[in-house]
Amino acid sequence: MKLKYFFFGVALISLTSFSNDNSEEKYIETTAQSNLVVQTSEGEKLIAKSDCIGCHKLDKKLIGPSYLDIAKKYALNDKNVAYLSGKIIKGGSGVWGSIPMSAHASLKKNEANSMAKYILSLKK
Known part of the structure; x- marks a missing residue:
């Protein structure tokens, strides 16, 4: 019986080592409860990787305004x-209050454009 579990463990480890990491491809997430497919935009991914989430949330004001x-x-x-x-x-500062938003000079113009397009696409 122990030998059976050992071989099962070895087989499981072997199978998982052949998986591909497709992190360069577009993110597509399928929920287990339905066939709903949620595609993450480039702007949303950039925001998630940046320090934006320290001051902004999707639907609530933190230091800066919400994305909505x-x-x-x-x-x-x-x-x-x-x-x-x-x-x-x-x-910049003054549009949403007296606390200034820090500069993100390391971002490329096309990255900032993607972020802005994502935020503005949230309008309901």
């Missing part, structure tokens, strides 16, 4: 995407 509040204030268009991506890169 930003989406309510600005329409999804090229002008607003350019404006917000500039704010993300350069930082």
Whole structure:
């Protein structure tokens, strides 16, 4: 009986070592309870990796406004995407209160654009 468990363990470890890590491909998550497929946007992934979550939440104000509040204030268009991506890169203050948003100078313009488009796409 112990030998059977040993071989089962070896087989399980062997099978898992052949799995592929497709982290470069688009994230697609399928829930076990339904056939719902949730695709994560590039902007959402960039936000999750950044320090944005220290000051912003999806639906609640922390230090800065929620992403939903930003989406309510600005329409999804090229002008607003350019404006917000500039704010993300350069930082700023005064629009949402006296606490300034820190600059994110290490972000590329296309990354900031993706983040801004994701945030503005949340408008309901």
